[in-house]
Amino acid sequence: NQDWSKKWKEKWTVTHVTDQIAVVPSWLEYEPKENEIIITLDPGCAFGTGTHQTTQLCMKAIEKYLKKGDSMADIGTGSGILAICAKKFGANIVYGCDNDETVIDVCIENAGINGVNDIKFELKTADKLTEKYDFVCANILHNVLAEIMGDLKNIMKPQAKMVLSGILDEKKPVVLDAIQKHGLKIVETLTQDQWVAFVVER
Numbered sequence: 140n141q142d143w144s145k146k147w148k149e150k151w152t153v154t155h156v157t158d159q160i161a162v163v164p165s166w167l168e169y170e171p172k173e174n175e176i177i178i179t180l181d182p183g184c185a186f187g188t189g190t191h192q193t194t195q196l197c198m199k200a201i202e203k204y205l206k207k208g209d210s211m212a213d214i215g216t217g218s219g220i221l222a223i224c225a226k227k228f229g230a231n232i233v234y235g236c237d238n239d240e241t242v243i244d245v246c247i248e249n250a251g252i253n254g255v256n257d258i259k260f261e262l263k264t265a266d267k268l269t270e271k272y273d274f275v276c277a278n279i280l281h282n283v284l285a286e287i288m289g290d291l292k293n294i295m296k297p298q299a300k301m302v303l304s305g306i307l308d309e310k311k312p313v314v315l316d317a318i319q320k321h322g323l324k325i326v327e328t329l330t331q332d333q334w335v336a337f338v339v340e341r
Contacts, residue, residue, distance in 0.1 A: 154189045156198045160224065162189030165252055176227045178220060179252045181245075187218035187278075193304045196329045196336035197221050197278050200302035201228055204326075204338060209273035212236075212294055214265050214287075219246030219258070221276045226255040230274070236263040265290040275301040281310040288317040295341040300326065304336035311335050 153169055154162040163169045165181040180189060187194050201221065205211065207229030213222040216235030219242075226233045235246055235258060246260040265277075265287050271294055277284060284291075284303050295301055301323070306314050308330070314337065318325060323339040330336075 151188065151190070154195075156189060156195045157202055159202060160198055162220070176224070178223050178227065180218060180220060180249055181252070186242075187216075187220040189220055192331040192334040193278050193306075193336070194220060196304045196331055196334060197276050197302050198224050199329060200300075200304075200327075200336060200338050201225050201274075201276070204300045204302070205230060205274050207231075210234075210270075211274040211276070212268070212270070212272040214275065214277040214291065215279040215283075216246055216260060217242055217278070219249045219260060221278065222246070222258050222260070223250055223253050223255055225274065225276070226250075226258055227253070232272075233258045234270070234272070235260045236265075236268070238262070238264050265294060268294050270294065271296045271299070273299050275299065276304075277301065278304040281306045281313050285313045285317040288314075288321045288323075292321045292323060292341060297341060299341050300338060301341075302329075302336055302338050304334070306335045306337070308333045308335050311337075 160176050162178045165179050171177050208231045210232040211225040211230040213235040216237045222233050222235035240262045250258045327338040
């Protein structure tokens, strides 16, 4: 109901993910610091407000490993926040897909608010993709990551990097097994509270 959505908006404030990245709710005024990358967001019912650890781990990996001019795919894009983040860090071609059709309009709207209208969002899963990318983001549940690891590897160019997030600490063996099975190399393990993300290379 209305009251709940108002209450929720009152509670949500600016999130400083790193010194360089801030996520700002679309209904708040915010004066960015010099060289700060601002992502303006109205998540609707889509996952990805920038406040969750799994999202923040991906954004930290984008900041550290994405190179200007890279092509990037965001698998399970949710609100589109990671695709938008990659575009703002200088990715050239950015693509986001999700298996939930209700989020695609939210993504397109959020990209518009952020002035990055050239991101392509569509209703699709990784196994249906034929393009290959320099950088891949997959912030999904651990069991799904393990299941689709081969499909994710298939969309990585040689030497491409990928961040795998959405993994509770106690579930990381499931994902580690899949990483090993598909011959991907771990570059870095990122942690925040009880959550883990792996940056891997093909």
